[in-house]
Amino acid sequence: MTYCVGLLLNAGMVLLSDTRTNGGLDNIATYRKMFTFVEPGERVVAIMTAGSLSVTQTTLARLREEIDAPEADGNSSIMQAPTMLKVSEIIGNTLAGVRKDIVSRMDAERISTSASMIVAGQRAGGEMRMFLIYPEGNFIEATEDTPFLQIGEHKYGKPILDRVVRSETSLEDAQKAVLLSMDSTLRSNLSVGMPLDLAVIRNNDCKISMQRRIEAGDTDFAEMSEAWSTALRDSFTQIQL
C-alpha cells in the first residue's frame, strides 16, 4: 500500500508520500513515490504515485521519454504542455495507455493494474493546480472547498485533515498537518512505511521550494509524533463525557 497526500493552499502546495511497496506481506521494499520535474522559474511539476509499481514506473518512464524527445507539437511532454490541465491530461492518458497494454495479461492472473496519481504544479504566469488522476486516466482537481487530495490508504489520516486544513492554512501548519496525518496512517497500517518524502512548492516559486527525506530514525518526526500522542491523550483525559 501507499499513502500520499497533497495540500493546495493559498501560500503554496505541500506534498507528502511514504515509500513502502509490497507484493504480498513478505516482499517489502522501499521505492520513491514522489517525482519532481523542474525548469526553474518556468515550471514545476510534482507527481506522487500509488498502486501497481510496474504500472507507475512504466508511466513515469514514458513521461520521461517524452520530455527527452517530445513530439513537434509540444503536446506530449509535461515540460512543454501549455497548461497544467494539459499536463494532467498527458499523465492521465499515459497511465491509461500503460494499463491498456498489460491489462489483458494481468487480468488473466487476477493481478491488479490499478494505479492512481496526484499531480501538482505551476507554470510561470499560471495558477498552482493539483489533480488526482484515477486509474482510468480521468481526474479531479483540488479546490478551495476541498484543498487536499489523497491516494492509497487514505482513511486513517483523513480526520486530522478534515479538522485543521483550510486554504488559508500556513505552509508551516500544513507540513505539520500532513506529517500528523501520515503518523496516524503509519500507526494503523503496516503496509505504509518510512522513510517519507516531503516537498513544499511556494506559490509563484516555480521550483521545489523545500524537499526533505524523513528517515525512520528522524528525531524531529519522532518527537512530533510523541508530542501529538501525549497531547491527544491529555485532551482525551480532560474532555468530559
Add this chain to the structure above:
Amino acid sequence: MTYCVGLLLNAGMVLLSDTRTNGGLDNIATYRKMFTFVEPGERVVAIMTAGSLSVTQTTLARLREEIDAPEADGNSSIMQAPTMLKVSEIIGNTLAGVRKDIVSRMDAERISTSASMIVAGQRAGGEMRMFLIYPEGNFIEATEDTPFLQIGEHKYGKPILDRVVRSETSLEDAQKAVLLSMDSTLRSNLSVGMPLDLAVIRNNDCKISMQRRIEAGDTDFAEMSEAWSTALRDSFTQIQL
C-alpha cells in the same frame, strides 16, 4: 455503510453502533444494528450487525425463532448454548446459512450478501467474551492484546482507539473513546449516521448495565464532539514541527 465498535475491558464491555442504512445514496433509512438478549443474572448476549440488511435481519429472525423453539439438545438457541464460544458458532452458522440460501440469486444481480457481526456476552460463571463473525461464519475473538473489534467503516475511527484503549481502561473512558471514534467516522463518512446506540455490560452483571440511544440533537454528544475538536486544534497549534 455502518460503524460498530466493541471494547472488551477488564471492567466490562462497551458497545456502540450507528443506525444508518442505505441502498445507494438516495435510499437512506434508520435501522437498529444493536440487539440484546438477556436472561438477567444468567446470561447476556449483544449482537451488532454490518452489511446487507436483508441478510442480517433474516439471521436475527432465525436466531429468535430458535430461542423461542429450541431443538431438544439446546445447541440451537443462543440463550441455551453452554458457552459463549458455542453462542458464537450458532450465530456464525446461522449467518452463513442465510447467505447460502440467497447467494446464487444475489450474485446473479451483482448484489452483495456480505455481512458481519460483533457478538459480546457472558454467562453466569463464565468469562466475558467478544467475537467478530465474518460473512463466511468463521470468527476471531478480542483479547488483551487487541481489546477492541470493529465492523463496517472502521478506519477513520481506529487511530483514537489505537492510542487510548487498553484492557485497564475504565468504562467511563471507554465510552468516551468509542464516542470519539464514532465522531471521527461521522465527520468523514456520510453513510454512517445518527442516532447511535450505546451499551455497557459490566463484568459479572449478566445483564445490560446501561443502554442509551443518542439522538441527532443530543447536547451532551455535541458538546463532547465540539470539546474534542477544540482540544485537537489547540494541541495541533501547540506542538512543534
